[in-house]
Amino acid sequence: MIGGFPDRLMAREEFESQLKTRTLTNLYNEKPTWLLGLHRDLDEAVAEAYGWTWPMGDEEILQKLFELNRTRGSSS
Numbered sequence: 243m244i245g246g247f248p249d250r251l252m253a254r255e256e257f258e259s260q261l262k263t264r265t266l267t268n269l270y271n272e273k274p275t276w277l278l279g280l281h282r283d284l285d286e287a288v289a290e291a292y293g294w295t296w297p298m299g300d301e302e303i304l305q306k307l308f309e310l311n312r313t314r315g316s317s318s
Contacts (some may be wrong), residue, residue, distance in 0.1 A: 287302075292306070292310070294306060
């Protein structure tokens with residue numbers, strides 16, 4: 243046990259090849275519903291934190307972030 247975490251558990255042989263395909267890239271390429279839902283929730287929370295009206299399209303989000311970055315960058 244390292245730092246309170248158990249050592250890697252060995253999977254049964256028939257699952258080893260499947261586990262090797264479980265990467266973040268593959269996960270994002272599959273776009274599972276639960277992951278898309280989490281991203282939506284996060285987008286809504288960020289918009290609320292900045293006082294932005296939700297929903298917003300990608301272009302509007304990028305424009306607002308660009309303006310925010312430019313404003314903060316010029317004040318330092």
